[in-house]
Structures are given as structure tokens and as C-alpha cells.
Amino acid sequence: MKRSAAFLSIALLMAVSGCVDRHGPAMAADTSPSGDTRPLHDLTGSKPNIILILADDMGWSDLGAYGSEIATPNLDRLAREGLQFTQFTNTSKCFPSRASLMTGLYPQQVGKDKSSNTRMIGGTTFAESLRRAGYHTYMVGKHHGSENPIERGFDHYVGLRDGAGNYFNPGTKARPGEPEPARKEKDGRVWCFEGKCAKGYTPDDPNFYTTDAFTDWTIDYLREATADKAPYLLYLAYTAPHDPLQAPDEARAPYRGKFDGGYARIADKRWANLRRLKLVDDRYPRPTAVYRDWNKMTAAEKADQTARMEIYAAMIHRLDEQVGRIVAFLEANGTLDDTLILFMSDNGSSAELVTKGKTGREIGADNPIGSVGRWASLGPDWAEVSNTPFRYYKNDSYQGGTASPLIVHWPRALGSKNRRVEALSNLIDIHPTLLDLAGLSYIPTADATGRAAPLPGISLVPLLEGSPTVSRPRPIFNRWRWSRSVRDGDWKLVSIVPQGEAEDGTWELYNIATDRTETHDLAAAHPEIVARLDRAYNDWLKEVSSRKP
CATH class of the missing domain: 3.40.720.10 (Alkaline Phosphatase, subunit A)
Known part of the structure; x- marks a missing residue:
């Protein structure tokens, strides 16, 4: 691929001085479907x-x-x-x-x-x-x-x-x-x-x-x-x-x-x-x-x-x-x-x-x-x-x-x-x-x-x-330091332990279909869903965290 003169200049400047400067001159929604659902x-x-x-x-x-x-x-x-x-x-x-x-x-x-x-x-x-x-x-x-x-x-x-x-x-x-x-x-x-x-x-x-x-x-x-x-x-x-x-x-x-x-x-x-x-x-x-x-x-x-x-x-x-x-x-x-x-x-x-x-x-x-x-x-x-x-x-x-x-x-x-x-x-x-x-x-x-x-x-x-939904075979998982979550359809399991380890947290359960802002914890009302998603999370964590011997 032919490289631009500008980037050849960058490479030359970097090779000579270790730095370069190339700052150039500055130069209510309609929610109706598009109507065309043919394959892209x-x-x-x-x-x-x-x-x-x-x-x-x-x-x-x-x-x-x-x-x-x-x-x-x-x-x-x-x-x-x-x-x-x-x-x-x-x-x-x-x-x-x-x-x-x-x-x-x-x-x-x-x-x-x-x-x-x-x-x-x-x-x-x-x-x-x-x-x-x-x-x-x-x-x-x-x-x-x-x-x-x-x-x-x-x-x-x-x-x-x-x-x-x-x-x-x-x-x-x-x-x-x-x-x-x-x-x-x-x-x-x-x-x-x-x-x-x-x-x-x-x-x-x-x-x-x-x-x-x-x-x-x-x-x-x-x-x-x-x-x-x-x-x-x-x-x-x-x-x-x-x-x-x-x-x-x-x-x-x-x-x-x-x-x-x-x-x-x-x-x-x-x-x-x-x-x-x-x-x-x-x-x-x-x-x-x-x-x-x-x-x-x-x-x-x-x-x-x-x-x-x-x-x-x-x-x-x-x-x-x-x-x-x-x-x-x-x-x-x-x-x-x-x-x-x-x-x-x-x-x-x-x-x-x-x-x-x-x-x-x-x-x-x-x-x-x-x-x-x-x-x-x-x-x-x-x-x-x-x-x-x-x-x-x-x-x-x-x-x-x-x-x-x-x-x-x-x-x-x-x-x-x-x-x-x-x-x-x-x-x-x-x-x-x-x-x-x-x-x-x-x-x-x-x-x-x-x-x-x-x-x-x-x-x-x-x-x-144009499809309103798409099939997802597995939940979406997340873990970062002190927080973790599982999202399976409309159900979301989430916990947080500020400055601690994510797995030490107590799960909360939210129905995103009716509570997208996560204000009403339903974990006590649906222990079976918590247990199912907790198993899925632990299986996932083991799967992505294991290392080849």
C-alpha cells in the first residue's frame, strides 16, 4: 500500500528525534422503521x-x-x-x-x-x-x-x-x-x-x-x-x-x-x-x-x-x-x-x-x-x-x-x-x-x-x-475487580463490593423488562433464578479463567 508523504515524514522525524508534531488546521427522533428489511x-x-x-x-x-x-x-x-x-x-x-x-x-x-x-x-x-x-x-x-x-x-x-x-x-x-x-x-x-x-x-x-x-x-x-x-x-x-x-x-x-x-x-x-x-x-x-x-x-x-x-x-x-x-x-x-x-x-x-x-x-x-x-x-x-x-x-x-x-x-x-x-x-x-x-x-x-x-x-x-430481536444462546457476563453481572434476557444478576473482590458480593436480581434502572431488587422473590444465573456465572468464570497447564 502506498504510504502518504505525511506519514513518511512522521517516520523520519521519529527516527531522528523520537518525537513528532503533526497538528493540522481545524476544519425529537423519528422512531419509524426504515421499511427495507432485505439482507444487507x-x-x-x-x-x-x-x-x-x-x-x-x-x-x-x-x-x-x-x-x-x-x-x-x-x-x-x-x-x-x-x-x-x-x-x-x-x-x-x-x-x-x-x-x-x-x-x-x-x-x-x-x-x-x-x-x-x-x-x-x-x-x-x-x-x-x-x-x-x-x-x-x-x-x-x-x-x-x-x-x-x-x-x-x-x-x-x-x-x-x-x-x-x-x-x-x-x-x-x-x-x-x-x-x-x-x-x-x-x-x-x-x-x-x-x-x-x-x-x-x-x-x-x-x-x-x-x-x-x-x-x-x-x-x-x-x-x-x-x-x-x-x-x-x-x-x-x-x-x-x-x-x-x-x-x-x-x-x-x-x-x-x-x-x-x-x-x-x-x-x-x-x-x-x-x-x-x-x-x-x-x-x-x-x-x-x-x-x-x-x-x-x-x-x-x-x-x-x-x-x-x-x-x-x-x-x-x-x-x-x-x-x-x-x-x-x-x-x-x-x-x-x-x-x-x-x-x-x-x-x-x-x-x-x-x-x-x-x-x-x-x-x-x-x-x-x-x-x-x-x-x-x-x-x-x-x-x-x-x-x-x-x-x-x-x-x-x-x-x-x-x-x-x-x-x-x-x-x-x-x-x-x-x-x-x-x-x-x-x-x-x-x-x-x-x-x-x-x-x-x-x-x-x-x-x-x-x-x-x-x-x-x-x-x-x-x-x-430490521428485526426487533436476535437470538442469543448464552447470557452476557461481566467481571471487573469488585463488581460482576449476568444478563440473561430480561433478567440481570449483579453485585458490588467496593474495594473488595467481586465474588464476595451478594447478588441482586433485576427484571430489566420493567426496571431498567435497577431500583427493585427481586432476589428474595426469585431465588431459583438467582441460583440458575449464579451457576451460569461460576461455570463461565471457570471457563474463561482457567489456564493451559
Whole structure:
């Protein structure tokens, strides 16, 4: 494949200096069915281009199409013209979700259930699979693992190999006129530019902003892919709106003062929007709020909390603008109708607070929130609002941790009318769906258990074609540290032991058909269902956790 001059320049700069700078210039739903339920293969006639976009730590109601007050017109358009899933779920944690998405396996099966500082063990990524169908494969953004994605089926990769990083300066050196960049590691995060990876990437451009840079690199790859004339898969993993809370001043400007009324006021507005959009109804009892009473907070506390939500909103707004740039590029070259775009989040909004040592203070606490020198986090109060209408947060197997928006846009195959998809779906379903659309069968390879296991998920193609349901032979399982769950049809078993081991928790049982917000525990009323799902969970855990002798 011919490589662009821009990326040849990247490789040269990396070889000479170990770093590079390439920040380019910024450039009520209709729920009726589309009416066309013919097989997607008949509708397309050829393999679609695929762009998979992943947000980071974004709550279920953080998009306008899902009830937010944050302006996201570009993603709202994709939802309005495509499919909007209401019961799509993830693992509740960044790196397990990313491993599950890429492989279609549970994170336990590829050794990504405990630490991000490991390589995926075995399995097959969707990039490795689609290469067999002649796809050119690209990745941009956050990987959150120890291998370069080029080692796992991507022809090209540029981005943050590690977890979260400073948006303005992800390196270690202060640029002229700026404080030292706030960061978690003294020597910085690992960034990769094609085959070259290094720590401490400090961009020279004072206007560098990670969300924008990821989009610049994406459009470079799309330009190359379009010229190659082959079908392509492009996986774009943004870091927004994961902390640190950082956004350019112009992005924050529309949100100044918007959140002065506090948590309850914004949560009430979101609830009203969700009702108006018919995204919630009587199946969603409203949980009791646990965020603080705004009226009992000091003026300084209110100012601090308002600033956090303003910047968080600005980060999502900026992400949406960048998605708009990608859509505009596709429209300009006439390929939007033939491109399958999927948008989702890796977990719910985060209540985590990043502090420095035992001080209890944020990194760079003496610098303003939102600046290059401060690592500020959203915190549990706004995270609860962000996850409206659900309870709990990232790291928890309750809906607040695992519920994600999923938007699917593909005009040529799906038509252009919004359709809601209420069937249960999960990250493990993406790989089999892409295989189905590419006309491929899965070829199992040995994973971390030592077995060549089949994919546990299902193809979502019947849902894309218009079916209201799809058969799922096994429950969906989740386990991350202190929380676990089993979802079997309308029944959900879940437990949580904060700061403990998941298996020490007491199971709660919810009927999602009538209680999607998990407010009425039915475990005592249905012990037989609890026992059945508990056995299924223990069998699954043994299956995915065992290692080959």
C-alpha cells in the first residue's frame, strides 16, 4: 500500500528525534422503521468501508440524541439518520472494554481483565480478521495496552498506546510560556507513530489538542484509504472526555454559566429530555439521587464544580465537532453512503478522582482547572448526572457503569430514518457483526486460556436489517475487580463490593423488562433464578479463567 508523504515524514522525524508534531488546521427522533428489511449483503453489493469510533468515559446521556444539554449536532445527525441502540453494554472499564471490542472475546480470555500493562494474549482482532477479506486496516488514538496495534492486524497506527494523557502537551517538558504538563507518570506515556513507539511525546505546536490531532491523522489515513480503492477498516479511539479535564478556551465558552444551577437542575433537565425523546418510560423508574445538595455547598465549591462540568461538556462538544469533520470529508469525496460508521463509549462516566500521593490534592492543583498544568477529574456528583437515568459509575457492573450509546450510520444499507434498537447488545457482538458483513467465518486461535474458543457474541446484522430481536444462546457476563453481572434476557444478576473482590458480593436480581434502572431488587422473590444465573456465572468464570497447564 502506498504510504502518504505525511506519514513518511512522521517516520523520519521519529527516527531522528523520537518525537513528532503533526497538528493540522481545524476544519425529537423519528422512531419509524426504515421499511427495507432485505439482507444487507443484497443492499450493499460490496464490502462496506467501516469507521468505528470509541469515546472514553462518556456517560449514557452525554449526547443530545440521548438527552443531553451538551451540543452534539454531528453525532445527533448520525443517530437521526441511522440506528440508535438503547441497550448496548460494555465491561465498565477502559482497557478490558478495548480488548473485548478488538477481539470479540471476554477480557479474561485474552489476559486483559486485571492490568493494562500487559499484552493481549492470543485471540484474533477484527483487524486481523478483516485483512482476510482484503480490507486495509488503520487505527488512530488510544489503545491502552502494551503492544503496538500494528502487531495485531493494523496496517497503520498512530496514537496513544497507553491510557489517558494530557490533551495539550502529553509529554514531560514544559513549552515556552507554559507550566510543566500535568501527568500521572514522571517519564510520560507511550505514543506510537507507525512502527516507532516512545515515551514523552511533546508536540511543538502550542495549539496541539489531542482530540483534534487524532482527527487530523484520521483524515490523513482516510485520504490514503480512498486513493487505494480497497475497502478499509478505520478504528478511531478518542480519549475524550476521560480526565484530565482540559479544553481550549473557545470550546468552553458556550458552556460558561450553563451548569450554575447544580446537579439536580441538570439531571432533571436530562430526565425531561429523555422522556420527551421517548428514551425512557415507565420501564425506567427514577433512582434516588445520591449527589450532594447544591444549596448546602459553599460558593467556592460551586465554582469548582461548575468549572469541571463546563470543561467536560466542552470536551464532548469538541469531540462532536471532530466527528463532523470526518463526516464532511466522507461527504466531499462521495463515500458517506457506502461507509458504515459505529459510535460507542468504553464505559460509563467516571467517579474516579486522580490525586497526587497521600496529599489528596489533584496533580497540578495550583493551576486552573482546564489548563495544561492541571489534572482535574469530573468526580462522582457530575458523573451521576452524566449517567442519567442509571445508577453508579465506571468500574461498576450496574447500568451506570456498563450502559453505552451505540449509533450505527450506513445510508446505503439502512436508509436514512432513525430507528431505535432495544434488543440487548454488547461489545462482544461487534467482531461477529463485522465478520458477517464482510462475508467471513471466524477462525479461532488459542487465547489466554490455552483454547481456541469460538466468539461468545452474536452478529447484530438481523437487528440492522430490521428485526426487533436476535437470538442469543448464552447470557452476557461481566467481571471487573469488585463488581460482576449476568444478563440473561430480561433478567440481570449483579453485585458490588467496593474495594473488595467481586465474588464476595451478594447478588441482586433485576427484571430489566420493567426496571431498567435497577431500583427493585427481586432476589428474595426469585431465588431459583438467582441460583440458575449464579451457576451460569461460576461455570463461565471457570471457563474463561482457567489456564493451559
